[in-house]
Each structure stands twice: as structure tokens, then as C-alpha cells.
Amino acid sequence: MQFEDCFRLLAERLTDEIIVTSAGNCSELWWHITQETERVFYLEASMSLASLFAGGIALGTPSRTVVAFSGDGAFCMNPGMLMVERQLNLPNLKHFLVANRCYGSTNDLALRLDEQVDFVGMARAAGIERVYRFTRIEGLSAGLDEVLTLPGPVFVVLDVEPLGRKLPSPPLDGPEVKFRFGRYLERTGGRPVFDTQLSRS
Amino acid sequence: MASLPDGWITNLIERFSEDRRFRHVAVNREESAIGLCSGAFFSGTGSLALMGASGFLTCIYAITKINYTYQVPLLIGITMRGRPGDKAKFHQSNGLYLDAILQAIDIPFVPIERTEDISQIGIAYRHSRMMARPVVVGFTRPLLRGDA
Numbered sequence: 556m557q558f559e560d561c562f563r564l565l566a567e568r569l570t571d572e573i574i575v576t577s578a579g580n581c582s583e584l585w586w587h588i589t590q591e592t593e594r595v596f597y598l599e600a601s602m603s604l605a606s607l608f609a610g611g612i613a614l615g616t617p618s619r620t621v622v623a624f625s626g627d628g629a630f631c632m633n634p635g636m637l638m639v640e641r642q643l644n645l646p647n648l649k650h651f652l653v654a655n656r657c658y659g660s661t662n663d664l665a666l667r668l669d670e671q672v673d674f675v676g677m678a679r680a681a682g683i684e685r686v687y688r689f690t691r692i693e694g695l696s697a698g699l700d701e702v703l704t705l706p707g708p709v710f711v712v713l714d715v716e717p718l719g720r721k722l723p724s725p726p727l728d729g730p731e732v733k734f735r736f737g738r739y740l741e742r743t744g745g746r747p748v749f750d751t752q753l754s755r756s
Numbered sequence: 757m758a759s760l761p762d763g764w765i766t767n768l769i770e771r772f773s774e775d776r777r778f779r780h781v782a783v784n785r786e787e788s789a790i791g792l793c794s795g796a797f798f799s800g801t802g803s804l805a806l807m808g809a810s811g812f813l814t815c816i817y818a819i820t821k822i823n824y825t826y827q828v829p830l831l832i833g834i835t836m837r838g839r840p841g842d843k844a845k846f847h848q849s850n851g852l853y854l855d856a857i858l859q860a861i862d863i864p865f866v867p868i869e870r871t872e873d874i875s876q877i878g879i880a881y882r883h884s885r886m887m888a889r890p891v892v893v894g895f896t897r898p899l900l901r902g903d904a
Binding site for chain 1 (some may be wrong): 783784785790791792796797798801803817827885
């Protein structure tokens with residue numbers, strides 16, 4: 556399926572979830588489509604840790620669903636993340652692997668590492684029971700509610716075409732991402748993040 | 757508490773695992789502890805990333821990218837491998853380069869060498885939150901063996 560169609564559908568349907576996007580295309584495209592600045596942590600400065608960063612949020616925020624987007628380039632750097640996700644066994648963590656088979660943030664250079672790799676099989680072998688793979692937008696649209704509503708750690712492979720163009724990064728400095736995101740979590744019922752609370756009046 | 761073991765801290769990790777005041781997560785590599793604990797900050801959850809000195813050296817990318825870019829506090833506990841008395845030849849590089857690398861990335865370091873230093877761990881945690889950066893506490897072998 557087309558990368559942008561996939562993310563437009565997700566942006567339309569993921570309306571209340573906490574979102575963590577990994578470096579490159581995932582952050583750039585989510586920003587391009589949504590311009591969101593509060594419930595999204597654009598983890599642009601790191602590869603391979605988006606799902607565990609999201610896991611840390613989900614661990615202490617059991618009432619909210621936390622969605623992590625990893626690129627397949629990032630995933631290949633740290634596939635052992637699946638074992639930690641299985642151990643965490645968080646019902647509110649949903650990990651989407653965006654498999655565009657290239658390094659989207661570096662001019663779509665071919666990934667090459669994944670030609671013989673079955674991401675779904677890797678997740679199952681790591682002990683994650685609820686694993687999905689969507690190759691067409693219709694399938695994603697039909698299956699997304701199940702992914703989001705059934706409890707349990709979930710790993711979802713989204714097979715997409717390379718984006719084919721370079722989009723700008725979210726125009727937010729790191730501390731701005733931190734404070735917008737953290738204050739949003741505090742304001743929407745999360746535990747205090749910062750030592751100094753802002754007045755809610 | 758997220759950890760990856762070093763031979764000096766296996767008992768400490770087991771103590772954390774058995775202590776119901778903590779949730780222990782055994783990670784696949786040290787960088788994963790940095791990611792997990794940094795996310796935990798945003799859920800209002802205090803955390804410790806515990807690892808060996810060698811593992812810490814693999815985390816420079818994650819620390820400087822996540823914690824420095826976004827100013828996310830984090831307490832990291834490491835072993836002071838490679839100091840005089842450490843008989844493991846494969847850890848001698850830590851003795852040569854660990855201090856210099858800590859200084860190179862300007863990360864505050866608090867040595868925990870004697871029993872009376874243990875109270876410094878809480879101070880280091882609060883200092884990390886105050887300055888919105890990671891702080892490293894370093895455990896010596898005698899302290900971890902209960903000989904200090």
C-alpha cells in the first residue's frame with residue numbers, strides 16, 4: 556500500500572491514542588498529515604528505541620493506549636526489542652512496524668537486510684501472540700479496530716511503498732517536544748511528569 | 757528498573773527482581789534500558805538504568821540523542837570496571853577510557869564507593885530531574901560485595 560495512504564488512514568482513526576514516531580519518514584509524514592504538537596512524541600533523534608520509549612510511557616499510563624511507529628531500518632538495528640516487549644506484556648502498547656524496505660530518511664536507500672527476513676515470524680518467535688500484517692489499505696482499515704481494541708501487546712507490520720520524496724522534519728526543538736508532550740499527558744489525566752505543575756485554571 | 761548484567765551486579769539485579777517495590781525489566785541491550793527509562797519519565801515513573809561500564813559505553817548514541825536532545829532526565833547506574841584491582845583483562849579498556857568519555861559528554865558522575873555514599877544515589881536522581889539531564893552513579897567492586 557502507499558505509505559501516505561496508510562498514514563492518512565491511521566491519522567484519521569487514531570484519535571485518542573498517545574503516539575511515538577521514530578526517526579525519519581514516520582515522524583515527517585505524521586507531522587505533514589496532522590501537524591500535531593501535543594499527543595505525539597516525535598522521537599526523531601533516535602533510531603530503534605521508539606517502541607521501548609513508548610513501552611516506558613505505557614508502563615506507567617495503563618489507562619491510555621500507546622502506539623509506537625518504528626521504521627524497518629530502525630527495527631533491524633535492534634530486533635531484540637521484541638523480547639523486551641514480550642516481557643513487558645503491556646495490554647496498552649501497540650507497535651507498528653512500517654516496512655518500506657528502505658532507509659526513507661536517507662534518500663530511500665535500499666535496506667537489503669530484510670530481503671530474507673519475515674518480520675511477522677520474528678515477532679511470533681519472540682513470543683508475541685498477536686501479530687498482524689497488512690499489505691493493502693482495505694485490510695488495514697478492516698483490521699485496525701481489532702488491533703486497537705483487543706488487549707495485549709500487539710505487533711503490526713505495515714507493508715508500504717517507499718515514500719519517494721523528502722518531507723521536512725517537525726519544526727520543534729527537543730525541549731518543546733518534551734514539554735508539549737509531557738504537559739499534555741499531565742493535563743489529560745496522567746501522573747505528574749514534571750516537578751513543577753502548571754495551574755489548570 | 758531496567759538492567760543488563762555485568763558480573764559485579766548480578767546479585768543487585770536479583771535483589772531488585774525480588775523486591776516488590778520495583779518493577780524489574782531485563783532488557784536485551786543497554787540502549788534499550790535508556791529508551792525504556794526515558795519513556796517512563798513521561799508516565800511519571802521514576803526509574804534506574806543499571807548496567808556494566810562496557811554496556812554504558814554502547815549507550816552514548818542513545819543518551820546524547822534522546823536525553824540530551826529532549827532534555828530527559830535519567831539515572832544510570834554503572835560498574836566501575838577496569839579500576840586497579842579488577843582482574844578481568846577485557847575490562848581494562850574501561851579503566852583507560854571510561855572517565856574520559858564521561859567527561860567528554862559532560863555527564864555528571866557520582867562515585868558510590870563506600871556504604872555512606874549510598875545516600876548519594878537519591879541525591880543524584882533528584883539532581884538529574886533538576887538539571888533535566890542524565891546522571892551516572894558508579895559502583896565499585898568493594899561496595900557491591902559489601903566490603904566497603
